[in-house]
Amino acid sequence: MSEVRIELIATGDELLNGSVVDTNSPWLMGQLEGLGLPVWRKTMVRDDRPVLVETLRAAASRSDVIVVSGGLGPTSDDVTAECAAEAAQVGLRFDDGVYAALEARMRARGLSVSPNNRRQAMVPEGAQVIPNRHGTAPMFELRIQQARFFFLPGVPREYLALAAEELLPRLSGLASAAPQRRTRLLRCYGLAESALDQKLAQLPGLQSGLSIAYRTTLPENHAKLTATGPDAESVLSVAVAEARRRLGLDCFAEDGATFSEAVGQALLRKGASLALAESLTAGRAAALLAETPGSSRYLLGGVVVYSETLKRELLGVPAELLAEHGAVSLQVAESMATQARGRLRSDYAVACTGLAGPEGDGRHPVGTVMTALATPSGVTSRRHLFTGDRERIREYAAYATLDALRRSLLTS
Amino acid sequence: MSEVRIELIATGDELLNGSVVDTNSPWLMGQLEGLGLPVWRKTMVRDDRPVLVETLRAAASRSDVIVVSGGLGPTSDDVTAECAAEAAQVGLRFDDGVYAALEARMRARGLSVSPNNRRQAMVPEGAQVIPNRHGTAPMFELRIQQARFFFLPGVPREYLALAAEELLPRLSGLASAAPQRRTRLLRCYGLAESALDQKLAQLPGLQSGLSIAYRTTLPENHAKLTATGPDAESVLSVAVAEARRRLGLDCFAEDGATFSEAVGQALLRKGASLALAESLTAGRAAALLAETPGSSRYLLGGVVVYSETLKRELLGVPAELLAEHGAVSLQVAESMATQARGRLRSDYAVACTGLAGPEGDGRHPVGTVMTALATPSGVTSRRHLFTGDRERIREYAAYATLDALRRSLLTS
Numbered sequence: 001m002s003e004v005r006i007e008l009i010a011t012g013d014e015l016l017n018g019s020v021v022d023t024n025s026p027w028l029m030g031q032l033e034g035l036g037l038p039v040w041r042k043t044m045v046r047d048d049r050p051v052l053v054e055t056l057r058a059a060a061s062r063s064d065v066i067v068v069s070g071g072l073g074p075t076s077d078d079v080t081a082e083c084a085a086e087a088a089q090v091g092l093r094f095d096d097g098v099y100a101a102l103e104a105r106m107r108a109r110g111l112s113v114s115p116n117n118r119r120q121a122m123v124p125e126g127a128q129v130i131p132n133r134h135g136t137a138p139m140f141e142l143r144i145q146q147a148r149f150f151f152l153p154g155v156p157r158e159y160l161a162l163a164a165e166e167l168l169p170r171l172s173g174l175a176s177a178a179p180q181r182r183t184r185l186l187r188c189y190g191l192a193e194s195a196l197d198q199k200l201a202q203l204p205g206l207q208s209g210l211s212i213a214y215r216t217t218l219p220e221n222h223a224k225l226t227a228t229g230p231d232a233e234s235v236l237s238v239a240v241a242e243a244r245r246r247l248g249l250d251c252f253a254e255d256g257a258t259f260s261e262a263v264g265q266a267l268l269r270k271g272a273s274l275a276l277a278e279s280l281t282a283g284r285a286a287a288l289l290a291e292t293p294g295s296s297r298y299l300l301g302g303v304v305v306y307s308e309t310l311k312r313e314l315l316g317v318p319a320e321l322l323a324e325h326g327a328v329s330l331q332v333a334e335s336m337a338t339q340a341r342g343r344l345r346s347d348y349a350v351a352c353t354g355l356a357g358p359e360g361d362g363r364h365p366v367g368t369v370m371t372a373l374a375t376p377s378g379v380t381s382r383r384h385l386f387t388g389d390r391e392r393i394r395e396y397a398a399y400a401t402l403d404a405l406r407r408s409l410l411t412s
Numbered sequence: 413m414s415e416v417r418i419e420l421i422a423t424g425d426e427l428l429n430g431s432v433v434d435t436n437s438p439w440l441m442g443q444l445e446g447l448g449l450p451v452w453r454k455t456m457v458r459d460d461r462p463v464l465v466e467t468l469r470a471a472a473s474r475s476d477v478i479v480v481s482g483g484l485g486p487t488s489d490d491v492t493a494e495c496a497a498e499a500a501q502v503g504l505r506f507d508d509g510v511y512a513a514l515e516a517r518m519r520a521r522g523l524s525v526s527p528n529n530r531r532q533a534m535v536p537e538g539a540q541v542i543p544n545r546h547g548t549a550p551m552f553e554l555r556i557q558q559a560r561f562f563f564l565p566g567v568p569r570e571y572l573a574l575a576a577e578e579l580l581p582r583l584s585g586l587a588s589a590a591p592q593r594r595t596r597l598l599r600c601y602g603l604a605e606s607a608l609d610q611k612l613a614q615l616p617g618l619q620s621g622l623s624i625a626y627r628t629t630l631p632e633n634h635a636k637l638t639a640t641g642p643d644a645e646s647v648l649s650v651a652v653a654e655a656r657r658r659l660g661l662d663c664f665a666e667d668g669a670t671f672s673e674a675v676g677q678a679l680l681r682k683g684a685s686l687a688l689a690e691s692l693t694a695g696r697a698a699a700l701l702a703e704t705p706g707s708s709r710y711l712l713g714g715v716v717v718y719s720e721t722l723k724r725e726l727l728g729v730p731a732e733l734l735a736e737h738g739a740v741s742l743q744v745a746e747s748m749a750t751q752a753r754g755r756l757r758s759d760y761a762v763a764c765t766g767l768a769g770p771e772g773d774g775r776h777p778v779g780t781v782m783t784a785l786a787t788p789s790g791v792t793s794r795r796h797l798f799t800g801d802r803e804r805i806r807e808y809a810a811y812a813t814l815d816a817l818r819r820s821l822l823t824s
Contacts, residue, residue, distance in 0.1 A: 012627075013636075014627045015438075016454065018438045018443070019442065020629075022433075026430045026432070026433045029429055038458075041456065041458075042427075043454070043455050043456075045454075046450075046452060046453075051453070073628075075605060075626045076624075077624070077626065108799075109799065114607065114610055157630070280702075282698045282699045282707075283688075283694070284695060284696075286695035286718075287693065289694070290692075290696075290718065291803060296719065300718055300721070300722055301694075301718040302715070303714070303726075304698045304713040305713045306713040309712070314755070344722060391703065
């Protein structure tokens with residue numbers, strides 16, 4: 001166990017009635033672990049005053065640093081600041097700075113400040129306020145008994161930004177005594193987790209402080225390589241080089257880089273433009289690509305041809321092809337890609353058509369997806385069968401559509 | 413608070429180092445909530461003997477039912493059964509039934525039993541073993557002090573199956589003594605959380621067992637109304653009726669119904685078809701609508717016109733309009749909607765154009781979004797300014813684009 005005992009507390013009825021999955025904490029835990037500051041305990045409680053006060057006090061008596069999230073909003077069920085004051089046996093004070101920032105923020109958006117917003121400016125006496133540029137709830141640090149508490153809003157966008165910008169820099173100093181530790185995340189697509197595990201078996205360094213953890217965020221699979229010890233840096237770089245050699249194009253990026261960026265990079269490298277023709281994904285592949293800032297340098301646009309009429313009239317897929325092979329066919333997928341490339345005048349075009357379900361077409365099982373890629377030198381297509389529900393099939397289809405392009409660009 | 417105090421404990425290093433997000437517990441919490449058995453606390457700890465023993469004892473002293481998951485596997489870091497025995501101050505015994513089932517299971521898969529597997533057959537004295545048809549780890553019930561503990565494996569497939577088949581049936585009986593509880597989730601769009609809170613202030617029933625909790629899943633805001641007591645049903649229905657009267661069209665759906673479904677329902681009610689013309693959202697609005705099964709009944713398709721060339725050539729937005737007003741203008745948004753409605757031959761069409769950032773165009777701030785709606789009786793448009801990062805601006809824009817349509821359909 002680390003010398004610094006760090007624990008997390010998250011409050012909110014929504015965390016305990018199953019309506020929200022807490023993804024903030026795992027992110028912070030991973031960051032802290034990377035700094036050599038492992039979290040030893042996490043507690044979730046409801047927005048219940050006596051329970052929260054008791055929980056804060058118990059944490060103060062057993063940990064050095066406690067990160068508390070949630071319950072700092074404007075509504076009457078937001079009780080964290082009050083409970084923090086009670087646990088620290090201090091009063092609440094109105095913070096002019098917090099209120100001024102809140103007012104300015106609301107005014108900029110054309111909103112008026114409600115009486116409830118005044119509640120958000122109440123912080124415990126003795127708390128050090130940390131300005132929140134990302135929302136109206138304050139962040140503050142407070143000592144309760146001998147422990148340092150950091151209070152953050154629970155809204156993921158604000159939590160993640162404040163944790164990265166304000167919390168981690170304040171805690172990273174505590175880790176100076178921790179062992180050397182280096183990590184690299186390898187992001188893969190197109191490999192099952194068990195196949196990934198097999199490919200990385202007996203990686204060099206596994207006898208000298210290297211460990212591998214797997215994580216599936218479908219349709220991606222990630223392998224996290226961690227090296228610990230005085231040679232962490234070199235052990236890790238040797239292992240990563242060998243892992244990438246074995247994984248080849250199945251590994252599309254490292255660390256924070258996204259699949260959308262990887263596809264964009266491959267297009268940029270060729271100076272090529274792209275158009276899309278989507279049926280079952282209905283714009284999802286284009287929207288995925290457009291997540292990356294600057295995607296307008298390669299993404300011209302696309303068509304969503306959900307109806308058969310639009311496949312014919314907007315895109316120009318021949319009626320005979322649709323009649324003969326059906327909308328879910330390699331022939332139609334290829335025609336969609338070819339027509340999109342011609343009509344939208346792009347260097348490359350991708351297309352997909354298929355059955356997201358739950359209803360089938362009587363010809364193909366639900367999950368059947370045909371993808372096609374039109375390039376300056378021709379058109380190729382591929383048949384896939386994805387399992388799962390409608391959302392999962394559409395997500396897999398969007399990835400498969402773009403991944404065919406990525407692999408083609410990187411090997412041509 | 414319920415009469416039966418239920419808490420959850422999950423053990424495992426992977427839960428505290430950020431490599432796994434626990435989705436088991438939210439599922440169980442939702443099931444228990446539905447049975448009128450709300451969970452009041454959840455704790456996660458590492459596979460650390462003294463910490464786990466202390467955590468089990470603390471839970472025994474404050475709760476009636478505790479569900480513990482994880483740490484029942486075959487490896488040396490699986491210490492839950494030992495810790496349970498220590499907390500209950502009993503020994504461990506070898507369970508022949510568990511071992512026989514484990515051996516049969518391994519043999520059926522052509523695997524041989526390793527010495528480690530014998531560990532899995534060790535359970536605390538006095539524990540009642542519940543056979544696990546889904547894996548090798550045992551499930552067992554054990555009394556520690558006055559509390560009933562249920563121990564389950566943490567592997568999601570096994571956890572979910574055992575919780576559904578074995579745990580919930582054993583707990584559902586406890587709910588008959590619990591107070592009546594009825595909940596309704598009101599899903600809103602277009603109101604800040606503080607405004608929502610104000611609108612629902614002094615709702616009838618707040619003096620007779622009604623409570624309101626707020627949750628923001630941007631761009632949606634949800635209010636969860638919970639009524640408790642013998643009149644829960646009628647208190648809730650009066651409160652919901654009044655809440656909906658006050659919220660009007662800002663409340664788009666109740667309980668599990670999604671925004672995508674609400675827009676689809678409004679289209680179906682009119683028997684109307686839709687086409688979309690998207691710029692900054694790049695297909696996200698169409699993909700959002702297509703989340704709903706059967707959306708092909710009203711969604712014909714759309715165009716993603718990311719480049720200015722495609723706005724002109726694919727959609728037919730006049731070059732003069734683009735030159736005079738720029739791509740981010742109400743005029744261009746209106747033309748996009750009108751042209752989409754004409755070219756894609758739909759009853760209604762929506763369009764959006766704007767700046768998702770991070771780079772601006774020198775004319776408008778990042779976050780500026782123009783949406784337009786073309787109907788059989790004309791075209792309307794609206795200017796928005798959204799804050800946040802690129803992803804958030806695009807998500808808000810997709811909602812705003814479809815919401816204009818929803819409101820129009822419901823009021824015409």
